[in-house]
Amino acid sequence: MLNITVWNENRHEQNNPKVRDIYPNGIHGAIAGFLQDEGLKTRTATLDEEAHGLSEQVLQETDVLIWWGHLAHDEVDDLIVENIKKRVLEGMGLIVLHSGHHSKIFRSLMGTTCDLKWREADETERVWVVDPSHPIVEGIGEYIELEKEEMYGEHFDIPAPDQLVFLSWFEGGEVFRSGCTYQRGQGKIFYFRPGHETYPTYHQPDVQRIIQNAVQWVAPIERPAPVYGNAQPIEHIKVKQQD
Ligand code: ZN
Numbered sequence: 001m002l003n004i005t006v007w008n009e010n011r012h013e014q015n016n017p018k019v020r021d022i023y024p025n026g027i028h029g030a031i032a033g034f035l036q037d038e039g040l041k042t043r044t045a046t047l048d049e050e051a052h053g054l055s056e057q058v059l060q061e062t063d064v065l066i067w068w069g070h071l072a073h074d075e076v077d078d079l080i081v082e083n084i085k086k087r088v089l090e091g092m093g094l095i096v097l098h099s100g101h102h103s104k105i106f107r108s109l110m111g112t113t114c115d116l117k118w119r120e121a122d123e124t125e126r127v128w129v130v131d132p133s134h135p136i137v138e139g140i141g142e143y144i145e146l147e148k149e150e151m152y153g154e155h156f157d158i159p160a161p162d163q164l165v166f167l168s169w170f171e172g173g174e175v176f177r178s179g180c181t182y183q184r185g186q187g188k189i190f191y192f193r194p195g196h197e198t199y200p201t202y203h204q205p206d207v208q209r210i211i212q213n214a215v216q217w218v219a220p221i222e223r224p225a226p227v228y229g230n231a232q233p234i235e236h237i238k239v240k241q242q243d
Contacts, residue, residue, distance in 0.1 A: 001041055002040060002041065002063045002064060002215065002219055003041050003043075003061050003062055003063050003064075004032075004035055004040055004041065004042040004043070004062070004063065004064045004065075004066065004215060005042075005043050005044070005045055005053075005054070005058060005059075005062040005064070005065050005066070006028045006031045006032045006035070006042060006043070006044045006045070006066045006068075007028065007044075007045045007046070007052070007053065007054065007065060007066065007067050007068070007069075008026055008027050008028035008031075008044070008045075008046055008047075008068045008069070009046070009047045009068065009069040009070060009071060009072050009073075010026050010027075010028060010046040010047060010048065011047070011070075011071045011072055012027075012070065012071065012197040013026045013027065013197075016197070016198070018198055019197045019198060022197075022198070022199070022200050022203075023197075023202070026044075026046070027068050027195070027197065027202060028044040028045075028046060028068065029044065030202045030203065031066060031068075031202055031211065032044050034202075034208040034211075034212070035211075035212065035215065038212055040212075040215065043058075045058065047069075047072055047075060047076065051077075051080060052076060052077065052080055054080050054083070054084065056083060059083055059084060059087045059092070060087070062087070062092055063092060063093060063219055063220055064092070064093040064094075064095065064215050064218055064219055065084065065087075065088075065092060065093070065094050065095070066094075066095045066097065066211070066215075067094065067095065067096045067097060067100045067103060067105065067106070068097045068098065068099075068100055068195065069099065069100050069102075069103045070098075070099035070100075070102075070197065073102055073103050073104055076103070076104050076105075078104070081104040081105050081108060084105050085105060085108055085109060087187075088105075088109065088184060088185065088187035088189065089184060089185030089186065089187055090185065090186055090187065090225070091185075091186035091187050091220035091221075092187055092220060093187065093188050093189075093190075093215070093217075093218025093219050093220060094109075094187065094188075094189045094190075094218060095189075095190045095191075095192065095211065095214050095215065095218060096189065096190070096191045096192070097192055097194075097195045097211075098192075098193060098194060098195035098196060099195075099196075100191075101114045101116065101152075101156075101158075101191065101193075102114055102115075106191070109182070109184055109189060110158050110159055110182075111159065112157045112158055112159060113157045114156070114157055114158055115156075115157045116152050116153060116154070116155070116156045116157070116176070117151070117152065117153035117154070117155075117174065118150060118151060118152055118153070119150070119151040119153075119172065120150050120151075120196070120198075121151065121172065122148045123148065123149065123151055123170055123171035123172050124145065124146065124147055124148070124149070124170070124171045125145070125146045125149040125151070125168050125169070125170055125171075125194065126143050126144075126145050126146075126168065126169045126170075127143055127144045127145075127146065127166050127167075127168045127178055127179070127193075127194065128142070128143045128166065128167045128168070128169065129141075129142060129143060129165070129166060130164055130165065130166065130167045131163055131164060131165045134163060134165050134181075134217075135213060135216065135217050136165050136179065136181075136190065136210060136213045136214050136217050137165060137166075137210070137213070138209075138213050139209050139213070140206060140209060140210060144204070144206040144207070144210075146194055146199070146201060146204065146207075148199050149170075149194060149196055149199055149201065150196035150199075151170040151172055151174055151176075152168070152174075152176045152178070152193055153170065153174030153175070153176055154174065154175055154176055154177070156176060156177055158177070158180065158191075159182070161177065161180035161181060161182060161191075162180075162181050162182050162183055163180070163181040164177055164179070164180055165179035165180070165181060165190075166178045166179025166192070166193070167179075168193060168194075176193060178192065178193030178194065179191070179192055179193070179210075181217075186220070186225070186226075187218075187220075188217065188218040188219075189218065190214045190217065190218050192210065192211065192214065194207055195207075
């Protein structure tokens with residue numbers, strides 16, 4: 001049974017009544033809710049909790065961490081970011097949502113600025129499936145349409161994704177690599193773009209399905225950890241004649 005932790009900075013929900021109306025239990029509560037409805041063991045953690053709700057024990061018990069942040073990336077403790085990164089390299093799955101592109105953990109794992117263009121103009125986003133055999137798109141049609149979303153545009157300063165799963169088109173003309181997978185160490189990472197806080201994006205069944213699929217895809221696999229360093233030969237090595 002997978003253990004999922006949904007982390008949210010949870011600041012917009014406190015500062016903006018519009019966001020509170022859309023997500024009365026917070027964005028973390030909404031995401032945890034539709035994962036729990038699928039029978040997944042899910043807990044939440046937020047920035048203002050002790051150790052941001054991500055003690056070493058919580059991280060040790062977490063198979064898949066989902067991350068939503070925006071206003072307060074700088075307030076996330078560097079030591080906790082290091083602990084998360086260590087767990088990802090050990091095999092913990094990581095799903096980074098929307099403005100999490102600028103989180104310390106995502107930037108650290110990518111090694112680039114993760115900068116992009118953006119605009120808030122209530123425009124339509126069409127999220128196209130560009131990898132139709134990928135497990136993350138199971139149950140999803142040719143594209144999903146979000147009537148109103150924030151625009152994120154290229155260039156998105158990320159390393160070339162290992163797999164590009166979704167490509168978004170926006171009403172204003174921009175495009176964006178909105179579903180990207182990476183494998184780092186033993187861990188799998190999925191970045192998924194939609195989810196601006198003033199739109200009900202995480203209430204959309206297609207978006208929920210994609211996140212549910214992604215949880216299964218990034219989940220760790222069962223096998224012994226790789227062994228590194230100086231190694232004894234497996235086969236007998238013949239002594240060579242000196243010339
Ligand atoms: Zn946003």
